[in-house]
Amino acid sequence: MSEATTLSRRSLLKVSALAGGGFALSATMPMVARAVSAEAGAPAELTAFVTIAPDNTITIIGKNPEIGQGIKTSLPMIVAEELDADWDQVKIEMAETNMAKYGPQLAGGSFSTPMNWMPMRQTGATARAMLIAAAAQKWGVPVASLGTEPGKVVEKASGRSATYGELASLAATMPVPDPESLTLKDQADFRIIGRAIGGIDSPKIVRGEPIFGVDTQLPGMVYAAYERSPVFGATLKTADVEAAKAQPGVIDAFIVRGNGNPEELVDGVAVIASNWWLANRARSALKPEWDNGEWASHSTAGYAAKAKELMDGGQAAEVFGERGDMAGALASAAKVVTADYSYPFLAHVPMEPMNCTALMRDDGVMEMWAPSQTPQGGLASVAEYLGVPPEKVIVHITRMGGGFGRRLNNDYMVQVAAIAKEMPGTPVQLIWSREDDVKTDFYRPAGWHRLTASVDSEGKMTGLKDHFVTFDLGESPFNPALMAPDTFPAKLMDNLLLEQDMLRTAIPMGALRAPNSNALAFVTQSFLDEVAHETGKDLPTLLMEIVEGAEPEPTTMGFTGPTPGFNPGRLRAVTRKATEMADWGKPVTGGHALGFGYYWSHQGYFAEVVEVSLSDSNKVQVHNVWCAGDVGNQIINPFGALNQVEGAIIDGIGQALQLAVEIEGGAVKQSNFHNYPLPRMPMTPQIHVEWVKSDNSPTGLGEPALPPVIPALTNALFALTGKRVRSLPIDTSLFA
C-alpha cells in the first residue's frame, strides 16, 4: 500500500448513518414545493420555506432542529436576505419532520450551514422572483423594469411599489423559476446576513414559556420512567412490576423487551404515573434481576491495561495508513521522539435530560414530540420498530436543551414509542433522570496512542508512526472510534505508518461535539509540540515547516455539497492571526505561560493560544484564550457565531481539566454533576475571537473551535512547568 487513503467502508458510511439512514449521501434539496395558489385573503405559500400573508407577515420555515447552535435564526436569515424581506416582518416557524418537503433535517456535524447556504439563498431568491413576476403581470410591465426594496416590489423608473403581502396570492400562481436562472445578491449588498440578530426564541425563553421537548403538555398526559440495566449488554430476567404498581401515583408498570439494537431499544421496565417524580421513585420497588453476560467484568482500567499490552507487543493487527518507508526513516533518524497518549470516555450531558412525548392515536398514527438532532432518522427507527410505514409516524421537532451529539441517537424515541403503543389514546411523556443520562449515554470513545516521530540531523520531522488502540464497534456504520488515515499531520508526512488494534466492548459510543477531532487534536498537537520542543522550535514554526510546499487539496463533492479539501494557506492564516493576537514569542511573566494549538475540522480552521498559571494548590487557571477562526467568507450571524466559539472553548477546557467517564463492573461509575463536574462560571477565561475571512462559502461553527483549545492548554502547561500532559483529564499531581 503506497498511499495513505484507505478509509474503511464503515467510516465512508458514517455520514449517512449519522442521519439515521433516513436519506442517501447525495440527498438533494427540494428548493421549492410547487406553489399552491392561495385563497383570497389567505397566506400564500411561495416555496416550501416562504409563506406571505396579505398583512405582509412573512413566515419562514426553520428547517433544521435547534439545539442552541442558532440555526433556527440563521437559516431563515439567509432566506430573508435573498427574498429581500423586511426582517421585522419575518416570523419563523419550526418545520415538521418531512424529508420530501424540506430535504435533510439534522443538527450534526456542523453540516447545517454548508449544506443549506446555497439552497436557502435559492429558496429566498425563488420567492422574490415570483413576487416580481406577479408585479410585472399586474402592472403589465417587463420584469427587467422591476426591483425590490425590503418587503416590496418597486418599479425603478416610476417608483411605484406594491408590498409583498399585496402580491403574494398572485405570486403563488407564477411559474416556479429554474434555480439556475436566479440572480443572487452580491455579498456587499447583504442587509440581514452579517447582522448580529438575537436568537428568535430567546424572548420566550426569558419568560419561561413552554418551548423545549420536556415542556410538551397534552390533555390526559401521563409520565414514564424507564428502568434498564446499568451494565451495558445486559438482558432482563425478572422484575417485580406488581410492587411498582402498588406505589403511590403509579398507573401501570410493564416489561419492555429490547429489539436487539442497543442504539434503539434495550430491555427494561416502564413505570407510568400521573407525575414523573412518582414514576421515577417507584422504580426502586422493581428489584430487577439482569443477566449481565460477559460484560460485567469490563472496566476502563482493564481496557487501558489491554491497550498497553497491545502497544508493547509491537505489530498491531491492522495497518490503516502507510506511505514511504517509516522503518527506514526511524533507522536513519538523528533523533526519535516517542510518547503514549490517552483520553477517556466522555458523556454529553445536555442540560435538558433525554425525553420524548408520544401518542398512539386511534387512527394508528404514532404522533411524537421529539427533541432529536436527527428527527428523520428517529421517525424511520420508530416506524421500523412498530412495523408500520413511515407515513404512520408524525414527528414534531421541539427545541432542545442542548445536543452536543447525544440526540443524534434516538433511543429515547423508540423507548417512548414502545411504551405508548401499549397505551393507545393516552399521551405519554418519557423523561430520563440525570443519572439515567450519565449512565446510559453513547460515549465519546476512549483511546490510546503510541506515537513515534523520526527527525533528521537538520531537525526536520521526517516521519510519523501511530499505534492506535481503539474499540471494535461491530457493524455500527458510524464509528466515532475510528481515526481517518488523512488526519493532520499524517497526510503531509513523507514516511507514515498508522496501525490499530481494536478492543471488544459493549459500551455504546457516539459522536460528541467535534467527534474524533476532540480527542485527536489533543494527541497530535501535543505530540507535535513535543517534536517542536525536541528540535528547538515552537509549534507554529513546526506546523509551517510541515505544510511547506503543500498544495491545497481539490474540492470534492461531499455530504454537504462541494467541499474544499485541506488548504495549507488557511492553516497559515489562522496560525499567524492567533499568534499575533496573543503576542506569541514575547516573554510571558508573572508565573504565566502560553501554549498553542491548531486544528481543522468540520471545514473550519482554528488556531488558539491559551494563557495559564497554577494556583498555590496546583489548580490550573486559564486566564486568556486567543482564537482565530476561518469558516469562509461570511459570518451569517455574528451573535450566534461568537457564542458558539466561546462555548466550544470553555467546553474544551472543561473536558481537559475535569471530565471523565469511568467504567467499573461493566457500568458507568459517574452518575450526576457532582462526579461529572461541568465547567462553572468562575473558571471562565477572557476569550478573544477574530475571524479570518477566506474565499470559501460559509461553513458551520458548532464544533471546530473546540479541538485546538485542549492541546493549547496542555502545551501551555508544559511551557509553564516542563511537565507533559499525555493523558486526559489533566492530573494536576504532575505539577506537584
Added chain:
Amino acid sequence: MAITVTINNETREIDAPGDMPLLWALRQELGMVGTKFGCGIGMCGACTVHLDGQAVRSCSLPLSAIGDKKVSTVEHLAQSEVGQALQQAWLDEDVMQCGYCQAGQLMSATALLNSNATPSDDEIDAAMQGNICRCACYKRIKTAIAQVSRNEETANV
C-alpha cells in the same frame, strides 16, 4: 391531602404527597413548566426559584417544607423591576445558546441583584457558580448581570 402553597402571589392547592419536590409540583401538577429539571440533586441550578426572595433549588425542596413562605418563579419574573431589566439584558447581550438553564440563571441573578445591587466580579461568580450552563454562556451571563448592575449604579449617583 392537598397542600396549600403561595406561588407568584396566588394561593394554589396541590394534591400531591408532601415529599414531592416543588419542581415536580410546578411542572406537572400546576403546568408551570418555566422552571426546569436538570439534575434532581441541587447541583445545576436549572430549577432555581425564589422562596421569600432567596434563590433555592426547587428539585430539592419538598412541598411540605414550604409552609407560609412565598414561592416566585420565572413566569413571574417580569413583575419585578430587576427581573425585567435582567430579561432585557439577556436579550440585548444575546446570552443564550440552547436556553434551557436560563430560567434558573435569571432567578439566581435576580436574587443576587436584589440583595446586592452592585456586585463585584467575584461576587457575581460566587452567586452564580451553582448554576451550570452546559453551552457555557458564562461570559455573556456575567456581562448581562454587570450591565444591569451598572445601570443601578448610575441610577444611584
